[in-house]
Amino acid sequence: MFLLFSFLLGSLCLTTQVYSSTPDAEDTQQITHVKKNSSQSASSINNFLAADQEADLVTFFLRPITFTSAGLKSYFEHVYNHPKYADYLQYNLAHMIQFLEYGLEHQQDTGFALSVIKLFTQKIKACPFVDGTNFTVFVPHLANTLQPYLDKKEAGFLEDIGSKLKLHMTNVFSKYFSYFKSNPDAFMDALSKQIAQQTNQLQTEQHVDIAYLQKDLLRFFELCINKLILPADDISACWKDINATADAFHAILKNNVLTGLTAFDDLSWSLVHRFCYILQLSYKTISQDTYNKIMGDIRNQSYKLLETAEQEEFIQTKRGYLLQQLDYYKHLAYPKTKQQDSLKEIMRLLA
Numbered sequence: 001m002f003l004l005f006s007f008l009l010g011s012l013c014l015t016t017q018v019y020s021s022t023p024d025a026e027d028t029q030q031i032t033h034v035k036k037n038s039s040q041s042a043s044s045i046n047n048f049l050a051a052d053q054e055a056d057l058v059t060f061f062l063r064p065i066t067f068t069s070a071g072l073k074s075y076f077e078h079v080y081n082h083p084k085y086a087d088y089l090q091y092n093l094a095h096m097i098q099f100l101e102y103g104l105e106h107q108q109d110t111g112f113a114l115s116v117i118k119l120f121t122q123k124i125k126a127c128p129f130v131d132g133t134n135f136t137v138f139v140p141h142l143a144n145t146l147q148p149y150l151d152k153k154e155a156g157f158l159e160d161i162g163s164k165l166k167l168h169m170t171n172v173f174s175k176y177f178s179y180f181k182s183n184p185d186a187f188m189d190a191l192s193k194q195i196a197q198q199t200n201q202l203q204t205e206q207h208v209d210i211a212y213l214q215k216d217l218l219r220f221f222e223l224c225i226n227k228l229i230l231p232a233d234d235i236s237a238c239w240k241d242i243n244a245t246a247d248a249f250h251a252i253l254k255n256n257v258l259t260g261l262t263a264f265d266d267l268s269w270s271l272v273h274r275f276c277y278i279l280q281l282s283y284k285t286i287s288q289d290t291y292n293k294i295m296g297d298i299r300n301q302s303y304k305l306l307e308t309a310e311q312e313e314f315i316q317t318k319r320g321y322l323l324q325q326l327d328y329y330k331h332l333a334y335p336k337t338k339q340q341d342s343l344k345e346i347m348r349l350l351a
Contacts, residue, residue, distance in 0.1 A: 061088040065098050080119075086126035090227070093138050096120045100145045110209045113149045117216045121223060129229040136245045139221075143252035146217065150210060150256050214259045218266065221249070225270040232282040239294055242275045246305035265308040272305070272318050276325045283329035291330040298322055 061082075065075050079085055079095075089095075096116060103112045124130070228245075230238040249258070249267050258264060279286075298306070298319055306319045316324075 057082075057084055058088065061085065062092070062094075065095060065102075067102050080123065086123060086128075089120075089123055090127040090129055091131045091134055093120065093134075093142075097141060097145055100142075100149075104145070104148050108149075110149050110213050113146060114213055114216055117213070117220055121216070121220045124220070124223055124227070127227055130224045130227040132228045132230045132241050132245065135224055135228060136241065136248050139245070139248040140252055143255040143257045146213070146257045147255040149213070211259070214257060214263070217257055218259070218263050221267055222270055225267065225274055228274050230274075230278055232278050233285065235279065235282060235286050236290055236294065238275065238278050239297075242271050243303055243305050246271050246303070250304040261308055265311075268305050268308060268318060272322060276322070279325060279329055283333050286329075286333065288330065288334055291326060291333075295323055295326050295330075298326075 061079060061084075065071065075095075096119075099116045099119070100113060103116065225245075230241050232238065246268055249264055252258065253260065253264060258267075306317070306322075308318075310317055
């Protein structure tokens with residue numbers, strides 16, 4: 001947290017104006033959706049915080065962060081450290097977006113973005129759950145906000161390497177110009193090797209910075225998935241919501257904020273296990289028709305959640321695992337159907 005506060009104070013030395021987000025035109029529709037979602041979040045939180053004095057905290061927590069020295073000190077001391085902040089955060093992560101947007105506005109780099117992710121990862125650990133519907137909306141907005149950090153890193157790499165190589169060649173030529181005139185081939189061979197080494201070092205540093213950001217973001221997403229609260233009283237709606245979240249993750253692959261299909265496969269398995277956990281809690285309340293409908297859809301329909309290949313050839317697929325779990329809990333809830341299903345399968349094979 002101290003690192004993030006140092007970043008922010010550094011930028012505040014240049015300006016003392018209160019932060020105001022100005023989204024790009026193409027993001028307007030999505031941000032409007034998020035604002036609408038924030039309003040819905042306030043309603044949800046009010047239901048969660050029963051006491052009147054606690055409900056008043058919703059308005060306090062929903063206030064945008066004031067990016068001045070005093071405003072940041074107040075946020076950390078009175079909001080971030082508040083014992084009820086985690087109860088609010090599980091519904092609404094708008095403050096995380098505000099930090100990242102402020103960083104973009106003030107030319108911060110991936111180090112700043114990493115500090116923001118870490119700041120909210122630590123606080124999410126205190127949340128008893130994360131609201132699934134709001135999280136699905138949050139995912140693409142977070143990815144769109146993080147992408148400029150990666151784009152700027154790429155552009156900054158080219159600018160950085162150009163200036164460093166220019167300085168290096170200037171120094172070399174100024175010191176060894178006489179050697180260059182007497183033996184140009186040997187001089188250029190030595191210089192080209194130095195340039196290659198320096199370029200490789202800078203490129204490695206750039207890839208490491210990006211990899212750290214992608215790794216920490218994946219960890220943040222995994223943490224949220226393992227706390228997702230979904231409609232356990234309606235397993236069909238839960239299955240729909242799980243797939244909506246998977247579709248959101250798949251859509252952000254183009255933003256380069258995840259390490260490709262490997263990261264998406266990790267997130268898909270986490271979503272599969274979260275669905276099965278909710279299935280375990282609610283299996284007795286699910287009708288046989290609902291079991292059959294979901295299992296039929298998994299067998300016959302295409303889902304982004306289930307499309308990535310497994311790490312090894314002999315590992316059970318996500319599709320197979322889901323069908324196995326649904327079949328197990330169906331027969332646990334309706335024991336008599338196991339023998340009936342077995343007879344139906346035998347008749348099908350004999351037909």
